[in-house]
Amino acid sequence: MREARIKRQTNETDIDLYLNLDGSGQSKIDTGIGFMDHMLTLLSKHASIDLDVKCVGDTYVDYHHSVEDVGIVFGSALNKALGDRIGITRYGFFILPMDESLVETKVDILTAIDISGRTYLNFDLGKLNPKVGDFDTELVEEFFYAFTRSSNTTLHIKKITGRNTHHIIEACFKSFAKSLKAAISIDEKNLGSLPSTKGLL
Numbered sequence: 752m753r754e755a756r757i758k759r760q761t762n763e764t765d766i767d768l769y770l771n772l773d774g775s776g777q778s779k780i781d782t783g784i785g786f787m788d789h790m791l792t793l794l795s796k797h798a799s800i801d802l803d804v805k806c807v808g809d810t811y812v813d814y815h816h817s818v819e820d821v822g823i824v825f826g827s828a829l830n831k832a833l834g835d836r837i838g839i840t841r842y843g844f845f846i847l848p849m850d851e852s853l854v855e856t857k858v859d860i861l862t863a864i865d866i867s868g869r870t871y872l873n874f875d876l877g878k879l880n881p882k883v884g885d886f887d888t889e890l891v892e893e894f895f896y897a898f899t900r901s902s903n904t905t906l907h908i909k910k911i912t913g914r915n916t917h918h919i920i921e922a923c924f925k926s927f928a929k930s931l932k933a934a935i936s937i938d939e940k941n942l943g944s945l946p947s948t949k950g951l952l
């Protein structure tokens with residue numbers, strides 16, 4: 752089993768996170784932020800990874816520290832759980848469609864990930880409403896930026912179309928989950944080798 756548990760405590764957040772890349776999409780999420788719990792539950796399910804997250808953060812300030820730090824710890828856990836990276840597929844991409852039930856405009860989000868050992872985030876969800884419920888939508892980029900830094904991955908997230916902010920962000924997390932699922936999957940044809948001609952990831 753490729754798994755990792757990371758505990759991280761600062762003056763702003765106290766996080767305990769368990770990740771199993773060979774799980775089945777089971778999760779227990781409590782970040783103190785309802786919308787983030789919704790997104791991480793989706794992520795676990797659609798990436799077929801087991802994910803437990805307990806975050807006690809300074810949400811009386813706002814949600815920034817909690818969202819960013821959960822991103823950091825999730826990325827660190829991925830890094831640790833992947834271990835030597837031998838046999839992984841490395842690349843993953845997905846276009847996730849999500850119909851808007853009432854207005855019949857579609858949401859399509861493209862994500863592409865490379866577990867490359869290099870940090871890069873290209874984030875473009877276009878114009879979002881500033882809030883979903885009490886959640887600041889600009890924190891979605893903070894989450895993915897923190898994730899790419901601590902996991903050393905290259906990640907592209909791009910909105911193709913879509914209008915409803917809740918749906919756009921939800922489609923983003925689902926698309927990311929599917930891309931991640933592909934990238935961390937074991938490539939049966941290359942079980943003993945690293946997917947790099949350089950010999951290092």
Ligand SMILES: [Mn+2]
Pocket residue numbers: 789917921
């Ligand atoms: Mn939803």
